[in-house]
Amino acid sequence: MFKKILIAEDHEVRNLGVVNALTELQIDHFDFVSYCDDALKRIKTAEAEKEPYDLLITDLSFDKDHFQQNLKSGQELIREVKNIDPKLKIIAFSIENKPKVIDDLFKILSIDGFVSKGRHDGKELRNTIKKIFKGEKVIPQEILNSIRNAPLEITENDELLLTLLAKGFTQSEIEDHFKQNNITPNSKSSIEKRLNELREIFNAKNNIELVVICKDLGII
Structure with missing residues (x-):
């Protein structure tokens, strides 16, 4: 199982659900950050210290506040992270439900899994982490159906x-x-x-x- 995980999420209540999921998987080493810039710094530092993260779990939308940030979305964070460590496994954990946006996460940004925030997201997150650890790509079935049914003739x-x-x-x-x-x-x-x-x-x-x-x- 993954040994070292970084979670980028700016809502504390969501962090509790993630903690419960990781605890049930007996994963002890995980860090939380509330900003994409901080997540990128953590990943760079871990790489430099030869103690890289195994998995990044990130939201896609982050609320704006008085702290100026260079990276303003999960997509921007993922893109930067891929340049540093292309092998790092990534899960997008978000309320996003637009098929093309999610499809682009896999096709363009090469993420490994997507989990929709909702009533049963803890269970879905645990299952997704397990599958990704085994080398699988994980897309929720309802999103996969929407992507398959979406027209492809768009330029x-x-x-x-x-x-x-x-x-x-x-x-x-x-x-x-x-x-x-x-x-x-x-x-x-x-x-x-x-x-x-x-x-x-x-x-x-x-x-x-x-x-x-x-x-x-x-x-x-």
């Missing part, structure tokens, strides 16, 4: 198009933005055609519903 230009639409841009304004930034195709007819295709992909009746669906999936 970076589509994401920009949908983001501008969500901000209230008209199709003429989107056309101007695309042309100013040399994004092609950028004609009004091509933009309207792509919006029609996106509405079909997401089974949306109109652009408003399209934006709502894409926000729910974490695409924008």
